[in-house]
Amino acid sequence: MAEYDQYKMQNPLTQYTRDEFPKQKQTPPGLQSEMNVVPDCGEKTYRGTGRLEGRKALVTGADSGIGRAAAIAYAREGADIALAYHPDEHKDVQQVADLVKEAGRKVVLLPGDLSDESVNVKVVEDAVNQLGGLDILALVAGKQTAVEDIAELTTEQFRKTFETNVFSLFWITKAAIPYLPAGASIITTSSIQAYQPSPTLLDYAATKAAILNYTRGLAKQVASKGIRVNCVAPGPIWTVLQVAGGQPTEDLPSFGSSTPLGRAGQPAELAPIYVYLASQESSYVTAEVHGVTGGNHLG
Template sequence: MTDQYKMQNPLTQYPATDFPKQHQPAPGVQAEMRPVPDCGEKSYRGSGRLQDRKALVTGADSGIGRAAAIAYAREGADVALSYLPDEQQDAEEVAKLVEQAGRKAVLLPGDISQEAFSKKLVADAHKALGGLDILALVAGKQVAVEDVADLSSEQFRKTYETNVFALHWITQAALPLLPAGASIITTSSIQAYQPSPNLLDYASTKAAIIAYTRALAKQVAAKGIRVNCVAPGPIWTPLQICGGQPQDAIPTFGQQTPLKRAGQPAELAGVYVYLASQESSYVTAEVHGVTGGNHLG
C-alpha cells in the first residue's frame, strides 16, 4: 500500500491469502509477524485535522493502537505511547514515525492492568505533553479457551483488569485534566455482538466497554467532552498470534467476512482520527463498527 486514499477494490486492497500458522508468547512483537500488519506506516497521510492536539494512546506499539498513533501524529498531534515493557522494540519504531511527522513522542512503558500505573500514566502523559485532550484506549487482552472449565480465575481477572478496569482507571484520572472539546475513544469488538464460544472472557469485556462508553458519554456531555467507541472485526494484529486465535484458525482468519479477508490496522486509523477531531462534534455515545461486513447487532 502506498496510498490508502486511492479508490480501489476493498476485496483486493490487501491480500486475502492464507496466513502462515505462527505463535508468539504474549504480548508479541509486531515486527516478527508474517506478514507484518499494515498500520499506515507508508500509506497514511494527514491533513492537519488534529493540529497541536495532545493524545494518549494505549496499546500504541502495535496493531490498531499503533495505527491510531501514527495517524494522530501525521494529523498534527503530539502523542504519548502506552505499551508493555516487552513491546519496547515496536514502541520505539512508532516513536520514530511520530517524530518523523514533526511531532513529539513520549514513551510510557508499563502494565495498565495495575491501577497505580494507569493513574501515573495519565499524570506522566499530561506533564510530558503539556496537556491532554485525546484518549484513545486501544490496549486489550484476548486469549482463546475452548472450555469454560479451563478458563482460570487468573485469566478471567487479568482480561477484565486489562480491558475494563484499566479503561476506568485511566478515564477517572484523566477527566479532571481534559478540557471542553476533548475526546475519549474506547475500543470494543464485534465480539460484543457476536461472541465466539472460545472468547468468553474477552467478549464479555467488550460488551462491558460499550455500556461503559455510553453511560460515560451521557455523564460528561455537560463538560463538553465526547465519548465514543470503535468496534473492530477480525483485524490482523499481534493479539491474534499470542493465543487470541487457535493455531488452526490463523490461516483463514477473517476470510469468513463478506469482504473475504482480515482487516489491517491502517483501515481503522481514519475512524480514530474522525472521532478525535472536531468533525465529529455532534457524535457521542456511539459505536462505530469496522468489521468487513459482519455488521454489529
C-alpha cells in the same frame, strides 16, 4: 496493498491480502515486528491533512496493531503523542516513536502494565506533564486469549482480562477527565465480539460488551463538560493479538476469510475513524459505536 495512497479509490476485496496467513505462535503480549505477514498500520500509507494540529493525545496499546495505527495517524495529523505500552513491547514502540518524530511531533514513551491501577494513574499524569496537557484519549490496549473449554478457563485469566480491558478503562478515564478541556475526545475500543461472541473468547467478549456499555454511560455523564466519548468496534483485524494466543493456531490461516469482504482487516483501515472521532468534525457525535467489520455487521 494495491496502492500506497489511502485516498485513491480501490477495490476493498483486493486492497489487502486474501491469502492464508501462516500458522505461528508468540508468547503474549507478542511483537508485531516478528509476525509472519507484518500488519499494515499506515507506516507507508497514512497521509495527514492537519486535522489534529496542536492536539495532545494519549494512546494505549500504541506499540502495535490498532493503537499503533491510531498513533501514527494522529502524529501525521499534527498531534503530539504519549505512547502507553507493555514493557515487553519496547522494540515495537520504538518504531512508532521514530515515525512520530519523523512527522515533526513530540513523543513520550510510557511503559507499564495497565492491569495495575497505579500504572494507569501514572500514565495519565506523565502524559499531562510531558505533553503540557491532554485532549485526546485513544484507549486500545487489550488482552485476548482463546480457550476452547470453560473448564480450562482459569479465574486468573478471567480476572486479568477484565483488569486489562475494563478496569484499566475505568482507572485511566477517571484519572484523565479532570485534565480534559471542553472539546476533548475519548475513544474506546470494543469489538464485534460484544455482539457476536465467539465460543473460545468468553472472557474477552464479555469485556468488550462491558466496554460498549461503559462508553455510552460515560458519554452521557461527561457531555455537560463538553467531552465526547465514542467507541470503535473492530471485526477480525490482523494484529499480534491474534498470533499471541488470541486465536487457536489452527484457525489463523483462514482468519477473517468468512467476512463478506473475504479477508481480514488491517490496522491502517481503522486509523481514519480514530482520527474522525478525535477531530472537531465529529462535534455532534457522542455515545456512539462505530463498526469496522468487513461486512459482519454489529447487532
